[in-house]
Amino acid sequence: METCNPVISEIKLRSPTVLMLCNDRKIDRRILLQADSLEEDGWQVTILAMPEDYDSDAEDRRVLRIGIHTESHARRENRVLEAYSVMRRYLPMNGRLMRFIKSLAWRFLVDHERFYLNLFLADGLQHKANVIVAHDLPMLAVARKLAEASDAHLVYDSHELYCEQEFSRGQRSSWAQLERRHIHACERVITVNPSIARELQMRYELAEVAVIYNAERITEQGERSWYLHDHFGISRDQRVLLFQGGFSAGRNLLELVEAMALLQKSNVHLVLLGEGQLSGTLHRLIKRKGMISRVHIHPAVAQSCLLSVTASADAGIIPYQAICLNNYYCTPNKLFEFIAAGLPVLASDLPELRRLVDGNQIGCVGDLGTPKAMATMIEAFFNDDQRLQRWREQLVEVRTELSWQREGERLKQIYRAFK
Structure with a gap:
């Protein structure tokens, strides 16, 4: 019978923990590389993400999908989310009809902050962490709630100038208000290049926004591939x-x-x-x-x-x-x-x-x-x-x-x- 090594268990208990929140189904390379680096430095990392449209045998061991272990009461009550989950069963997520329905919903029906809180909060509360990371703007309000609930440090990693995408004027305004409401609660704000860092600093009067490029891990180059x-x-x-x-x-x-x-x-x-x-x-x-x-x-x-x-x-x-x-x-x-x-x-x-x-x-x-x-x-x-x-x-x-x-x-x- 396998026995537990108390020394290893004690080390694991004392390892600092990071909970990363991601609103995508396909986990961005940036997130996985960050998890790799933090694990190299002694952190335990969990990535909480949206459910996939299909089961994947190659899922990263650190990734957990919302709704697998818990079922949020708020999620059950939210009619928009309920309709969304029903449509996901029958329509391709990237199909033309589903994209059109989603664009209408985001524009006229959905409160961005409440939508993601209802989706992620109950699952997120199952994980205690020393640091909560919002990977991109949709996760910021959720991450703040979780950080306050567990007295954790809050980090915002802005993958892009999210509220300045090709949205309607109303959507841009809504996302910008959400960002302004929560960004000052963050102990560190990180983004992908100096131009976006300067833009965030100027808009929200931030003292510093750190830049971590979307770089790729390099290996030794061999002979030319054809x-x-x-x-x-x-x-x-x-x-x-x-x-x-x-x-x-x-x-x-x-x-x-x-x-x-x-x-x-x-x-x-x-x-x-x-x-x-x-x-x-x-x-x-x-x-x-x-x-x-x-x-x-x-x-x-x-x-x-x-x-x-x-x-x-x-x-x-x-x-x-x-x-x-x-x-x-x-x-x-x-x-x-x-x-x-x-x-x-x-x-x-x-x-x-x-x-x-x-x-x-x-x-x-x-x-x-x-x-x-x-x-x-x-x-x-x-x-x-x-x-x-x-x-x-x-x-x-x-x-x-x-x-x-x-x-x-x-x-x-x-x-x-x-x-």
Whole structure:
């Protein structure tokens, strides 16, 4: 019979604990990497998240889903939530009808703060922790309640300028009021880049907002991979330009496909790696433009093997447009994934993308707003082989400076104040 080691048990009891709250179903890489780093520093970490749409055998051991062990009385009473849970059984979460229903509900029916309190509070109260972390704005009110209930430290990790997304004016105002109401209760506020940090400091008169980049953990680079060339039957003397991530509106993906049809230089192939609401539209557009031989769609891959696929491209592209203030200040995960994989980057000329790409001399930024402008930029990007090589050489150093190994150490220093 297995016996308990009292020394190990005592150590576990005395380990400081962190409860991270996440309103997503798919746990963001940023959250999992933070959990890794804190565990390296002696913390016990639990991540409380929304329920998945399907059971996953690969679920991270630290992740718990709301509603599995407890059933909130408030959740049972909330008719909007009850209707929502019924619809989830029969409609695809990312289907067009479900997205439309959710947008109407958020705009006219749902009190944002009460919605998430009803969903998360009862489950969260089952976990005592030394530090409660709100990962993004929807979790802030819940995290504050839990921190007050257990006399815990409160941390707010703002993954983006949440209230400045492409919402209606009323929604933006509602989210901003929620943020203003709770942000001063936080002992530390963290965000993803200096521009958003300055914006939060200015809006809420905060003394300091710490920056932890959405960096990726790097490993030693081996020989050049030709996976994408071989997978799509692309000759190895051809260039592969890679977009990876969700196929969502506002990312200029349809325009990117149109740009490929305008290219004079025919040795550039575009690979779209991912999935999302625009998948069907992209397939149809590629076929209609006669671009099947030069524009390729690869299904999404697990995060654990993403970088090995990324590294087989020749360059990465980020064609985001400033459709809202949140996009204007963006530093998406894919930027740091391209850097970790050693890929030169072609990006839209937005403040943080300019600072990190152009400022580190690892690619170039410019006008990617229209198909014609994109085609011009892509041609110029690949026309200078010596410049491409200089960018690759510069990436050898930059990928270390902008790695999770560095960012994780900064995160540990922040949390050591709570031990």
